[in-house]
Amino acid sequence: MFIDFAKISIKAGNGGDGCNSHYHHRRKRHITPDGGSGGKGGDVILRAEFKIHTLLDFRYRQHFKAQNGERGGSNCKKGKDAADLKILLPCGTLIRDIKTGFILRDLKNSGEEVIAAKGGLGGKGNIITHSQSEKGQLGEERDVSLELKLIADVAIVGKPNAGKSSLITAISNARPKIASYPFTTKAPILGVLACDDFSCVLVDIPGLIEGAHLGKGLGIEFLKHIERTKLVLQLVDISPEATNDPVSDFKIIDTELKSYSAGLEKKPRIIVANKIDLPGWQTNLKKLTKALGEKIISISCLEKKGLEELIYEIRRKLQTHSC
Ligand SMILES: Nc1nc2c(ncn2[C@@H]2O[C@H](COP(=O)(O)OP(=O)(O)OP(=O)(O)O)[C@@H](O)[C@H]2O)c(=O)[nH]1
């Protein structure tokens, strides 16, 4: 299951208490302090990892606590520092402090991390203070929200059954389910297109229908995963079996993108007509070309026609828009 929002509570470890102890010198008849300091509490670190694609794990677990530092001991023994607690997140996760609304970090790239709660410092032992030892500091704690907005270069959008999953399968390493009924894809799917010295990340967005912004079909919540993409690939099924009016099919998607109101409709785009292996597609392509007055790339995912031209165009557009 794909989950793109979660709330968790994190608590860093407390510092270990410093020790209050004394060494008794038998012959000299005096005592000297020998209490060691406490160890540092573990930090809670949030880290982006390319292998993770969803926030699903946080459905089952919301509380995370790093270990406390060890107490200092007598005989100058320093308490051990506790290990940090690392929580792995998908690339593209925005971390926000729920109480203040402050964004702690937007973890975009794999390996990026942020200390979201700092472990408390260990208290000083009386060997350092020469008087009373100190208590360890408390570790930070906070509630944070995690919001995933996938990082991809190109978003594939279109009506259900347009062939979005077939396309991402044909040109990338993604292998989503493909079927002849609508809403086969229920969550965004990422795929890497690699061709010679060029590579980019594609995302297959679940199908949109008229009124998606009003909650119809799967709604438009998945459109947040287009916010960061550089290019939108709008796929239209132009087979007469699917439609007599490709222009209205196209406009429906355009309207839904506008309704999301994040400027998605203003992103550079490529219009692609699919299923040109089915008879009668030429008439629909003419209608669409005339109405839009824009370049349209026609392809067949089934017969792998036009895919090279499409990949070339994706590459050209990404480079033109200095992405
Ligand atoms: N004839 C023909 N059929 C195609 C082509 N591309 C996809 N299809 C078929 O169209 C149907 C829908 O394809 P999908 O790739 O699942 O479509 P989708 O846009 O991902 O659909 P949803 O996930 O439901 O939004 C499947 O039966 C595919 O085999 C094509 O180029 N030609």
Ligand SMILES: [Mg+2]
């Ligand atoms: Mg699909």
